Amino acid sequence: MRQSLLLLALLLPTLAQAWGNHSPMCYRAFERMPEVANAAAVKAEPLVDFLRDQERSIALTLDAQEAWARAHLPGHAPRPEALRFVADAKRSDAERRAAFLRALRLSPQSRLALYLQPDPREAASARPPIDAELVTVTKPGAGATQRFVALQPGEMVAPLAVLASACDEPDYGHDLNLFDDNPGHPDYGFGNQPFGNPAVSIGSQAPFHMGFFHQGPVFNTLAPSFARTFTELRVQQYGTLAVLAWQTGHAYWGWRFAGLALHHVEDLTQPYHASAAPGATLRHMMWVNLKAQLGAPADRQGLVVLQGNRHFVLEQFQTRWIIEAARKQQDGALELALRDTSRDARYPAWSVGYVRDVVAAEAFAAGPATDGAVVVGAPAKFVTDPNFDFAANEAQLGPELARDMQGQRDALQGQIAELLAHFGAHSRNALRGLLKQVYAVSR
Incomplete structure (x- = not known):
């Protein structure tokens, strides 16, 4: 039976993105948070300026990150000594920059x-547009909502815009093909990719964006x-770099690294990223795998397709609703949920275990209700037919999904609003935790 679930690990989950576009949600979650809204504009600077100016401090920070990970993260894959970032003023x-990416173990192609x-709620940006390929390694899909504009070195920019933009950035290829069985791995x-299909490039980032704790x-x-996930590692890496950047006068990169860290926290507010199969019991997973081993794989494949379809439908519905409301400059249930600071204090203060013990635990518990709301709220063919692959037809079916859901979506609306209330609260609590570390160091 153990072998049967190991076979399932090759298939579930393969979806690496949790919420589609994080940035529009982060604009709403942070726009009224005083620490962000009242923060002074910061001067944009290329990454190499920060690296050159703080090379020795960065080297110490990255060493401390690795020591922390070895001490605190179960299943951590130790960083090879050859990847250690060593200060060298002559290079x-x-x-x-290449040495920095190697030490963090990010894709060498990371932009x-x-x-x-820009916030889709605002008028068209005066800044010139920038080609997506200059920002992201991954090719945007037909329904992508990301729109990028150029930022010039030395330009003053609002921290909210830097933070919200960076909250979406880890999906731009930072974690692609990093495992030993991925093509062109560095x-x-x-080690080998712990779950998902190692031959599918976008799926290779899943273990950095999911946490089955x-x-x-x-x-x-x-x-x-399934226990080998690296989300907590990324939160620690980006978070400590944010603190260092803030402390050393590189505020732009403080907000930028903070956004990168928050992305991984936010991914775990999505139940399909905190549970291997929110709509299936362990008994059912074991049963369909046993049948597959006995030569009847249809039910196992159906389980994979249905979980993927429901994830895609939830993401499509949430993304379209957020973007549509932003462009109309309207507030609805999702916007109110994202801004709802009354929930923030219901959770414990930010700590080493917050991602695992608070964020992922809450999302895992919300899994059955979320899966049930998707089944009730979406047209049946999208979420109950194991022979229908929504991902393969996403571009064509997106408008149909939006139209057909108009009369059926109340339950799903309510569940998504609840999940986005978690998204906003955990994002703010994580940011408060990072800013508190800055204050503690400066005393």
């Missing part, structure tokens, strides 16, 4: 360009590879 900016994703020491001991024994 070129390009060499320094980290100067750009913004020898980062992460609450499946239970039986599931963990039968499918131990």
Whole structure:
């Protein structure tokens, strides 16, 4: 039976994106948070300026990150010594930047360009548009809502815009093909991809954006590879760099790295990223895998397709609703939920265990209700037919989905609003935690 769930790990989950476009949601979540709204404009600077100016401090910070990960993260894959970031004033900016990406174990193709994703609620930006390929390694899909504008070195920019733009950025290829069985992998020491299909490029980022921390001991024994996720590592890496940047006068990169860290926190507010299969019991997963081993794989494949379809439908519905309301400059249930600061204090203060013990635990618990709301709220053919692959037909079916859901969506609206209230509260609590560290260091 253990082997049967290991086979399932090759298929579930393959969806690496949790919320589609994070930026419009982050504009709403932070626009009235005093620490962001009242923060002074910051001067944009290329990454290499920060790296050159703070090379020695960055080296110490990255070493401390690795030591922390080895001490606190179960299943951590130790960083090979050859990837250690060592200060070297004689090397070129390009060499320094490449060394930084290696030490963080990010894709060598990561752009980290100067750009913004404007708030869709505002009028057209006066800044010139920038080609998506200069910002993201991944090719935007037909229904992508991201729009990028150029940011010039030395230009003053609002922290809200920097933060909200960066909240979407880790989906731009930072975590693609980093495992030993991925094509063209960079020898980062992460081992083989623990779940998902290693031959599917976009799926290779899933273990950095998902966290299955609450499946239970039986599931963990039968499918131990699901426990190998690296979301907490990314939060720690980006978060400590944000603190360093703020402390050393590089405020632009403080807000930028903070947004990168928040992305991974926000991904785990999505139940389909905190549970291997929110709509299926462990008994059902074991049963369909046993049947597959006995030569009847249809039910297992159906489970994979249905979970993927429901994830896509939830994401499509949420993204279209947010964008449509933003362009009309209207507030609805989602916008109110994202801004709802009354929930923030219901959670414990930000800590080392917050991502695992608070964010992921809450999303895992919300899994069955979320999956049920999708089934009730969406047209049946999109979420109950295992022979229908929504992802393969997303561009054509998006408008049909939006039209057909008009009379059926109340339950799903309410559940998404609840999830986005979690998204906003955890994002603000995480940011408060990072800013508190800045204050603690400066005293």
